[in-house]
Amino acid sequence: xxxxxxxxxxxxxxxxxxxxxxxxxxxxxxxxxxxxxxxxxxxxxxxxxxxxxxxxxxxxxxxxxxxxxxxxxxxxxxxxxxxxxxxxxxxxxxxxxxxxxxxxxxxxxxxxxxxxxxxxxxxxxxxxxxxxxxxxxxxxxxxxxxxxxxxxxxxxxxxxxxxxxxxxxxxxxxxxxxxxxxxxxxxxxxxxxxxxxxxxxxxxxxxxxxxxxxxxxxxxxxxxxxxxxxxxxxxxxxxxxxxxxxxxxxxxxxxxxxxxxxxxxxxxxxxxxxxxxxxxxxxxxxxxxxxxxxxxxxxxxxxxxxxxxxxxxxxxxxxxxxxxxxxxxxxxxxxxxxxxxxxxxxxxxxxxxxxxxxxxxxxxxxxxxxxxxxxxxxxxxxxxxxxxxxxxxxxxxxxxxxxxxxxxxxxxxxxxxxxxxxxxxxxxxxxxxxxxxxxxxxxxxxxxxxxxxxxxxxxxxxxxxxxxxxxxxxxxxxxxxxxxxxxxxxxxxxxxxxxxxxxxxxxxxxxxxxxxxxxxxxxxxxxxxxxxxxxxxxxxxxxxxxxxxxxxxxxxxxxxxxxxxxxxxxxx
Numbered sequence: 001x002x003x004x005x006x007x008x009x010x011x012x013x014x015x016x017x018x019x020x021x022x023x024x025x026x027x028x029x030x031x032x033x034x035x036x037x038x039x040x041x042x043x044x045x046x047x048x049x050x051x052x053x054x055x056x057x058x059x060x061x062x063x064x065x066x067x068x069x070x071x072x073x074x075x076x077x078x079x080x081x082x083x084x085x086x087x088x089x090x091x092x093x094x095x096x097x098x099x100x101x102x103x104x105x106x107x108x109x110x111x112x113x114x115x116x117x118x119x120x121x122x123x124x125x126x127x128x129x130x131x132x133x134x135x136x137x138x139x140x141x142x143x144x145x146x147x148x149x150x151x152x153x154x155x156x157x158x159x160x161x162x163x164x165x166x167x168x169x170x171x172x173x174x175x176x177x178x179x180x181x182x183x184x185x186x187x188x189x190x191x192x193x194x195x196x197x198x199x200x201x202x203x204x205x206x207x208x209x210x211x212x213x214x215x216x217x218x219x220x221x222x223x224x225x226x227x228x229x230x231x232x233x234x235x236x237x238x239x240x241x242x243x244x245x246x247x248x249x250x251x252x253x254x255x256x257x258x259x260x261x262x263x264x265x266x267x268x269x270x271x272x273x274x275x276x277x278x279x280x281x282x283x284x285x286x287x288x289x290x291x292x293x294x295x296x297x298x299x300x301x302x303x304x305x306x307x308x309x310x311x312x313x314x315x316x317x318x319x320x321x322x323x324x325x326x327x328x329x330x331x332x333x334x335x336x337x338x339x340x341x342x343x344x345x346x347x348x349x350x351x352x353x354x355x356x357x358x359x360x361x362x363x364x365x366x367x368x369x370x371x372x373x374x375x376x377x378x379x380x381x382x383x384x385x386x387x388x389x390x391x392x393x394x395x396x397x398x399x400x401x402x403x404x405x406x407x408x409x410x411x412x413x414x415x416x417x418x419x420x421x422x423x424x425x426x427x428x429x430x431x432x433x434x435x436x437x438x439x440x441x442x443x444x445x446x447x448x449x450x451x452x453x454x455x456x457x458x459x460x461x462x463x464x465x466x467x468x469x470x471x472x473x474x475x476x477x478x479x480x481x482x483x484x485x486x487x488x489x490x491x492x493x494x495x496x497x498x499x500x501x502x503x504x505x506x507x508x509x510x511x512x513x514x515x516x517x518x519x520x521x522x523x524x525x526x527x528x529x530x531x532x533x534x535x536x537x538x539x540x541x542x543x544x545x546x547x548x549x550x551x552x553x554x555x556x557x558x559x560x561x562x563x564x565x566x567x568x569x570x571x572x
Contacts, residue, residue, distance in 0.1 A: 041438060362523070
């Protein structure tokens, strides 16, 4: 059976109904003054194709848009597209080898020029350029050509049948960029185009007027936005930096800001903030997983820069699966949930915990087993020395464990370090400012992509309800490396030809049951079969908005700023 929910009609083909209209709040564009958003992880770039960081993708979503997005229910809805292509409406070929997107008529870029199919063709070429280091390359997996049929129509052709053809131009991770603006920014030149990457010309509700990387973005309403009366706000301030706690206080206690993202805080802290009466916390579960990534390559600073943390240099001890498995066994995941998230978290062993079709029955990691972890290391020849640290053939189990700076993550680090100490593993903890850690600066030694550490911890998620592109990230060759400007989604440098074969099979498989089987198997290959990814917590998304801000709908399937055009000031 084909993916009927994706292809045959269970798709909304009209734009999301405006909450503002439902509330009777309408009027002229720019009527409500300023809206202020705070992300404690500060954006470093406004081009999602050069950063996999959520804070960069979500800030960019205010300016540049895809053909379609996923709504709060995970359903596809058109944005720049006239409708979502399906087999039923002729937009997806019956043999599933192509998808044809048609732009809405009369769309303008914020500079007043027309949006055309040439922009879609350029966007695809831009990302697929082998020298460009596109952070969203998995979105174009299996694409053999993107061609303009006419000024409004673009055809994407795949090398074989693609039952889920909604990778290119779908969701906040794959927006359309203007060909004219980025014409001289292709390939290896892409990271150096500062003006373009910091101030993209877009179709979204806002236009960038000033961008201070890792600090603040100033925007004004887009006079050429396609919907009359939107956005309601004349200007937008997007403040980055600080801490999750400061962000929560700024929305719920002081009322300084209207929207605070990703309040990664203990539940009692959030509840206390809400008592301030200025704002309201909102939450929802999706597929956001806090996890450990095991570096399969050697990050030693003694190595030359062209081979450090690349597949040319295997890791001296994390290449041993027994070590990776023992590290997982030693962790008390329920304790992490209790300390960090309460009811907003659930222990998990899965990289893909939802939807149910793709969620593996993988529960082996949920019980901490210190004795078992010690026995496994002993059996593998890792013996404790006089200092209590295990070693083998002169190699000590000494780990540099890094993550972003955040109170919950530092609590996790401390708890995990204690667990690993109990199995004879020495652990150095390091935390980095999120703006740097999740940034895309190829020259920085501190990005999560460069991975100059043994283990790192973070969370990310995929657009929509189908994890195909998310799982395809771990294809051989997709790892960050010098030749890709240190961009690429395969952070741990995993490579298994059998896994790659499953990526290809999933891409051409329409039967839902078989897709579920493949997704579960791929999840298991990355987790319980290899332990290159060690999931910790299935995290609920928690943010907050001012009580005076209307139209907000928390979306765990796309950007949280997905419907900012519908936001408005209550009482105005």
